Amino acid sequence: xxxxxxxxHIMIAHSLPGEVFGxxxxxxxxxxxxxxxxxxxxxxxxxxxxDIGLATQALAAILQPLNYKNLDDLPEFAGKxxxxxFLCRHVFxxxxxxxxxxxxxxxxxxxxxxxxxLHESHTARxxxxxxx
Amino acid sequence: xxxxxxxxHIMIAHSLPGEVFGxxxxxxxxxxxxxxxxxxxxxxxxxxxxDIGLATQALAAILQPLNYKNLDDLPEFAGKxxxxxFLCRHVFxxxxxxxxxxxxxxxxxxxxxxxxxLHESHTARxxxxxxx
Amino acid sequence: xxxxxxxxHIMIAHSLPGEVFGxxxxxxxxxxxxxxxxxxxxxxxxxxxxDIGLATQALAAILQPLNYKNLDDLPEFAGKxxxxxFLCRHVFxxxxxxxxxxxxxxxxxxxxxxxxxLHESHTARxxxxxxx
Amino acid sequence: xxxxxxxxHIMIAHSLPGEVFGxxxxxxxxxxxxxxxxxxxxxxxxxxxxDIGLATQALAAILQPLNYKNLDDLPEFAGKxxxxxFLCRHVFxxxxxxxxxxxxxxxxxxxxxxxxxLHESHTARxxxxxxx
Amino acid sequence: xxxxxxxxHIMIAHSLPGEVFGxxxxxxxxxxxxxxxxxxxxxxxxxxxxDIGLATQALAAILQPLNYKNLDDLPEFAGKxxxxxFLCRHVFxxxxxxxxxxxxxxxxxxxxxxxxxLHESHTARxxxxxxx
Amino acid sequence: xxxxxxxxHIMIAHSLPGEVFGxxxxxxxxxxxxxxxxxxxxxxxxxxxxDIGLATQALAAILQPLNYKNLDDLPEFAGKxxxxxFLCRHVFxxxxxxxxxxxxxxxxxxxxxxxxxLHESHTARxxxxxxx
Numbered sequence: 001x002x003x004x005x006x007x008x009h010i011m012i013a014h015s016l017p018g019e020v021f022g023x024x025x026x027x028x029x030x031x032x033x034x035x036x037x038x039x040x041x042x043x044x045x046x047x048x049x050x051d052i053g054l055a056t057q058a059l060a061a062i063l064q065p066l067n068y069k070n071l072d073d074l075p076e077f078a079g080k081x082x083x084x085x086f087l088c089r090h091v092f093x094x095x096x097x098x099x100x101x102x103x104x105x106x107x108x109x110x111x112x113x114x115x116x117x118l119h120e121s122h123t124a125r126x127x128x129x130x131x132x
Numbered sequence: 133x134x135x136x137x138x139x140x141h142i143m144i145a146h147s148l149p150g151e152v153f154g155x156x157x158x159x160x161x162x163x164x165x166x167x168x169x170x171x172x173x174x175x176x177x178x179x180x181x182x183d184i185g186l187a188t189q190a191l192a193a194i195l196q197p198l199n200y201k202n203l204d205d206l207p208e209f210a211g212k213x214x215x216x217x218f219l220c221r222h223v224f225x226x227x228x229x230x231x232x233x234x235x236x237x238x239x240x241x242x243x244x245x246x247x248x249x250l251h252e253s254h255t256a257r258x259x260x261x262x263x264x
Numbered sequence: 265x266x267x268x269x270x271x272x273h274i275m276i277a278h279s280l281p282g283e284v285f286g287x288x289x290x291x292x293x294x295x296x297x298x299x300x301x302x303x304x305x306x307x308x309x310x311x312x313x314x315d316i317g318l319a320t321q322a323l324a325a326i327l328q329p330l331n332y333k334n335l336d337d338l339p340e341f342a343g344k345x346x347x348x349x350f351l352c353r354h355v356f357x358x359x360x361x362x363x364x365x366x367x368x369x370x371x372x373x374x375x376x377x378x379x380x381x382l383h384e385s386h387t388a389r390x391x392x393x394x395x396x
Numbered sequence: 397x398x399x400x401x402x403x404x405h406i407m408i409a410h411s412l413p414g415e416v417f418g419x420x421x422x423x424x425x426x427x428x429x430x431x432x433x434x435x436x437x438x439x440x441x442x443x444x445x446x447d448i449g450l451a452t453q454a455l456a457a458i459l460q461p462l463n464y465k466n467l468d469d470l471p472e473f474a475g476k477x478x479x480x481x482f483l484c485r486h487v488f489x490x491x492x493x494x495x496x497x498x499x500x501x502x503x504x505x506x507x508x509x510x511x512x513x514l515h516e517s518h519t520a521r522x523x524x525x526x527x528x
Numbered sequence: 529x530x531x532x533x534x535x536x537h538i539m540i541a542h543s544l545p546g547e548v549f550g551x552x553x554x555x556x557x558x559x560x561x562x563x564x565x566x567x568x569x570x571x572x573x574x575x576x577x578x579d580i581g582l583a584t585q586a587l588a589a590i591l592q593p594l595n596y597k598n599l600d601d602l603p604e605f606a607g608k609x610x611x612x613x614f615l616c617r618h619v620f621x622x623x624x625x626x627x628x629x630x631x632x633x634x635x636x637x638x639x640x641x642x643x644x645x646l647h648e649s650h651t652a653r654x655x656x657x658x659x660x
Numbered sequence: 661x662x663x664x665x666x667x668x669h670i671m672i673a674h675s676l677p678g679e680v681f682g683x684x685x686x687x688x689x690x691x692x693x694x695x696x697x698x699x700x701x702x703x704x705x706x707x708x709x710x711d712i713g714l715a716t717q718a719l720a721a722i723l724q725p726l727n728y729k730n731l732d733d734l735p736e737f738a739g740k741x742x743x744x745x746f747l748c749r750h751v752f753x754x755x756x757x758x759x760x761x762x763x764x765x766x767x768x769x770x771x772x773x774x775x776x777x778l779h780e781s782h783t784a785r786x787x788x789x790x791x792x
Contacts, residue, residue, distance in 0.1 A: 020183055122782060216400070257400070517539070655662070
């Protein structure tokens, strides 16, 4: 299996309701450094998993509506707890849709798997990985 | 598959008997930066793989008896060669026991897999990964 | 000149009023990975710049009131723009006070300089450095 | 599954023919930081996945003919597009041959899997991973 | 003294003529991860060293003519040896000119110092630092 | 001022006698990732601060007698407390001697300053920096 991975980041505010979150129940925030990995069984004729330019654009397009926002105010997250794990899945779903919808070009159609990883500090990160 | 990973570290002395270890046969030491990853197929109602606070405490509890120690002096490692790989498994076993024993809360019961990674320098690391 | 540096981090929300901040004018947030460096011309009798345990505690004590908070709500920052640079200075001032006040032990009295660095992402950081 | 990983690097020139590569069609270059991971189901009698010394030598031997070279001039890459993904596979094939040929010692014979990862910048990397 | 630093990167080919360069005399290449640091004695009314947006654009504008190029072909480098140190100075000179010419806004006029750092691998980097 | 920096590492055992060291009084160990920085006001005719090959060899030669050793057993450290700060100075002194003695070539004679940095974990490091 081949993979390519690109990195971007967002800076957001949010609160995490629920006793399990302790002091993170209050409004706080995070820088999430985001790694999106694209997997394919074989390379295309150009020796690529996917067009990195398109992949980078697709990731940026998914992150843009979150960046510099208070996630508690976004209608799409109403009633959701925007944990790091949850946000991994959110970005994954966006990339999966982009891949199937053609936004990653022909290479996007051949992808076997995606992994989205969010680093929240130098000591903690989360990821979601699944076949397409 | 979802995962969350937390980082801690230990500073230990040990020797590695056996010709294959060359100069590392003598008493020397290492800083091991330890990454413990917890995997689950689905998130819980709070949007979590596992309670990160409990996971961090469990990891610290496993590392504490090793930290600032000469591993050659620890009864539990008598007759063992404490390679980086071996120590990955040792920490894994401790976390698996913590998960099954309830020390990670309800989320610990649902874990599908663990991975324990030890970085021994900027150029070498090892890990052990297995289903629970 | 000798130096020792320790690392901690905070996760905060804030907004940055002023046209120059563009999209960061809205409420958003950041993980700040904080490096605090302590400088001394000579080592003490134990071969140390400063007691690292005390230095780590002093840094944690300064960061604790900010961690998991919305900085816009903190009275001490009323009317201030909590840029990364500003926060470097805030942490520096706290450490300088701790050093002069004896919270870093005898070693803290001998310090020549401090530097406080905040990493806000994998591509941007700020710092403040000054003699004591 | 156990794994150990070692790091090395190369500095090469190349061009990437094909419209998809945009400005990278011209002659340019890269530093590739290379991580080679060796996987085994069980540790050997010394508590190792593989002899790290031999693994490091095998990786260096594969990288040496590429280091400080213009890949466009190497006969073995004639007619090939030397993308990061392609080079991951090239190094993988070399390590697989070394493992099967005995250059990694007895441990090399027991390896279950290899992964070769090339970091091309602080924001992009690729890898190839397959069973042996 | 305050500082802010931003990161970008370039991927270039070049050769380094001169016996001292050994195998690097041939045409090869590098990824240079570039950190540009801007220093000021005091913050401006917005709590900033310099407008980070303008600083990032200025850095990108200086790097763009080098990125994806063979430096041996660039007229401006004719007769020069494009070592990492030399390129640090080249980027520094560009940023100094941008600062004095107003491209960094008012904040650029107040800058006390610049530092430009190029990381050529995980084990080597160079920098140039000077007052403005 | 120009600088170049190279990285190496050592894995050692030691104990730190003195109440201030708490649990580190016992025999334990560390991986020290070592960054040695060489500073010069001007570049030489080849565009270099110093011959990186010679600098790397000089650093390795200083580290070799410490690597895979118990520092408590080394005669040269008898009666010394081998703190991270102390070891920075030890490596600095070795490099200063190498520079003045000609082991770094002509470039070594022109050096204005050295800095030696030891990273002991992902959260702590120390350095020593002085003019030559």
